[in-house]
Amino acid sequence: MSGTCRETVIIPCSGIGKPFGSVSREAAYEVVDMLRPAHARLIALSRLVLGDDDARDAVARHPVVTIDGCKLACAAKMAKASGARRVRELAVIDTFRRHPKLKPEGIAELNDAGRQLARALAEEVAAIVDEQAGGEGRDA
Numbered sequence: 450m451s452g453t454c455r456e457t458v459i460i461p462c463s464g465i466g467k468p469f470g471s472v473s474r475e476a477a478y479e480v481v482d483m484l485r486p487a488h489a490r491l492i493a494l495s496r497l498v499l500g501d502d503d504a505r506d507a508v509a510r511h512p513v514v515t516i517d518g519c520k521l522a523c524a525a526k527m528a529k530a531s532g533a534r535r536v537r538e539l540a541v542i543d544t545f546r547r548h549p550k551l552k553p554e555g556i557a558e559l560n561d562a563g564r565q566l567a568r569a570l571a572e573e574v575a576a577i578v579d580e581q582a583g584g585e586g587r588d589a
């Protein structure tokens with residue numbers, strides 16, 4: 450199992466077929482690929498659903514940010530059921546309420562507003578990663 454103690458695990462929900470689910474995943478990729486690659490790692494919800502030991506170990510040992518596309522909160526529930534103890538639960542709808550002009554549309558490919566909403570959400574996640582890293586999170 451790799452990873453540093455200051456790493457934050459990001460778990461987007463798997464809301465395939467829903468624009469808000471697509472925003473969740475795109476925001477998570479933005480954080481781990483672009484904004485905080487050295488301090489955040491993504492774990493697919495499907496790995497927790499399947500009981501993957503490495504994934505369960507990671508969520509138990511690291512702070513976790515879940516990003517859910519609807520109130521069913523699949524990512525948050527699964528993270529906690531998998532042993533996560535430090536969970537920050539984010540929901541795409543909350544970011545959308547702060548940015549009501551950024552209405553996401555499209556599923557396979559988000560519209561411009563959806564991509565901007567994902568970026569705004571990714572910035573919120575990155576700020577949490579920074580908190581968890583004790584101010585060392587910013588990679589750039």
Ligand code: SF4
Pocket residue numbers: 462463464465467469470517518519520521522523524
């Ligand atoms: S939280 Fe909602 S959108 Fe995401 S996987 Fe669950 S049911 Fe789908």
